[in-house]
Amino acid sequence: MICSKCGNNNVEGANFCTNCASPLNQPPAISANPQTGSITITRPKKFLGCAVPYTVYIDGYLIGTVKNNQSVSFPVYYGNHNIRINCGMGIGESQFVINDEYRHLVFNCPMRLGAFSNTIDINLVGYQK
């Protein structure tokens, strides 16, 4: 293993250069600014009397709220995610992925009334690069 600092040829697997003591096995640099996309939640005004904001959870963390007849965008890191929307009177859950190809996702999230419990539909309606 060649030392990047002094050029000394060290034994493979060595942690430090035997010539200059520089570390040889540098861990991969952790990006201080991981790549981020976004999701946009659009809530159509449909259900009279339901003024309770949607609470939006990504991977179990509350990231914000969406009021009636509102469209709100939230930043989301690259990767696979779980989205959960709850307004007390209804709930919806889905999976999505943010990457170079699907970086900014748009979801339309109407509430579907049920006999025993309501459902919030989470429909992917578009994406931008």
Ligand SMILES: [Zn+2]
């Ligand atoms: Zn060295």
